[in-house]
Amino acid sequence: MLSDEKQALLAAIVDSSDDAIISKTLDGIITSWNPAAARILGYKEEEALGRHISIIIPAERLHEEDFIINEITNGRRIQHFETVRQTKYQQQLPLLLSISPVRNADGVVIGASTIGRDICAQKEAAEKQGILAAIVKSSDDAIVSKTLKGIITSWNGGAERLFGYTESEAIGQHISLIIPPDRMDEETYIINQIVSGQSVSHFETLRVTKTGQEIPISLTISPVLDGKGKIIGASKIARDISERLRIQREKELLYNEVKLLSKKKDDFIAMTTHELKTPMTSLMGFLQVLQMRVSSEDPNGGFIRRCIKQVDKLSMLINDLLEFSKDQDGKLQIRPAPFDIVSLIAELIEPYKEDRLNKIEFSAADSLMVNADRLRIGQVIINLLSNAVKYSPNGGRIKIKAGAEDGNIFVSVKDEGIGIDQNCLQNLFDQFYRAVKPGYNIPGLGMGLYISRQIVELHGGEINVASEMGKGSTFKFMLPGLPQQ
């Protein structure tokens, strides 16, 4: 009775075990097969009983069975034997086996019982841990862990390189080993954060190396949890940022130097242009006096006119230079006020109407109000107009249009001049950029379109160009429009 109960209990244990429990004869014939064995290995009990154990042994491991049977026959147990077995579906599984002899009433070994534990999950965890350990080991950043009391519990190669202490020197020491004396209270702050479950990111501070050298580092510290989720320590990653700080300082220095040089250059331009204008004023003035004094029949009148024209050009170049330095200085300011851009254009094209080579055509609505700096916008229009004339050495029509489009006001200037190479278009609005081929002798500093774009963009608008070599160019700028009356 007692023996019956005991047997039932044992059977229940075997049935409910999570481990596969299998017994076999010394010939390898399976004699018992519990539910876990069925679950892990795929064969049902009735499929397995009476079959040879080799159904679950991969071909390359069949020799293991000879060894096992030999040990068992000699009455020896095999424990913690890590191996691989295969399921009904030919899937290979890592298993941990414990094999014991089964004896009859006379104590003679008649078979073996095997307990097999699926160690798939354990294997995976161990692999993961191995990968993590390798990452920590090979990281360039210092990775250190410590208890909540500040005792160092791990110290990777990065930490050895950064702080100078070897792993064996550091482990077991207090973290204050690398904290400068005047920064000890940082540790209290960090530990408080960690204890409350928060991490500390990109905390920039100083730490001290074995040789006493202070180095700037960026710290990221996270709580370390045990299996039950309890905070038991902190891991910290320290990155040496001395290089970054050095680059940053260097950049600042360079920036200041460039700014200073730029200021010097602007002062120089402002001074030079001023000095140049004084002789220009008398040169221009006296030429005009001379012009008034020669009679209209005097052939010298033509020479004087040419001189005046050249002095005008000089004067324009000087103004361009000055404009440029003003802009660089941040002095280019706009004072917007509502005005009618149509009447402005009409005013500006007036002097060009005398040009016999180029025919100006202007089409627009009666009035288009914009809120802009009238003088500056005038400067843009004159720049586009004078470019159209300048780059049409053989003459042609110059069409100016103004209108409203998607709530913006646009002005376009189309010429039939030499056109611009497609490759030059994207640089056209750059400072000092000139698209002119060496063959054409057209003067300029490469400032006009640069300044024009600055002005248009300061107004919140944009300027663009379309062009075809030999056919001409169209420049168009847009300004935010005002509600029209």
Added chain:
Amino acid sequence: MIVEDNPDIRDLIGFILTEDAYQLKMCPTAISFQDEIAKKLPDVIVMDIMLPDGDGTDLCRVVKNNPATQHIPVLLMSAHKSELKTETGANSFIPKPFNIIDFKQIVESYL
């Protein structure tokens, strides 16, 4: 009254304006301007901003703040408009270089 340190430009203005028989007083410095204006008040003042011993904008402010002289039109001249930093009370600004016909027209409009 013309306040201009550059002798050529003084001469030029002389040419432009004496042809129409205006009486001109030429002052090459800020000091000479102050001396002359104390002697006799002009009908109009044409003044350069950068003077060797002073700033035309300051002189202009003095003229405009003095009840005895504030009615006199002051025309400031300069190569750079940016030198006209603050409110000066000047009646007009003439950028250099100027067209002599424009120059004459502006000056005459205040006479």
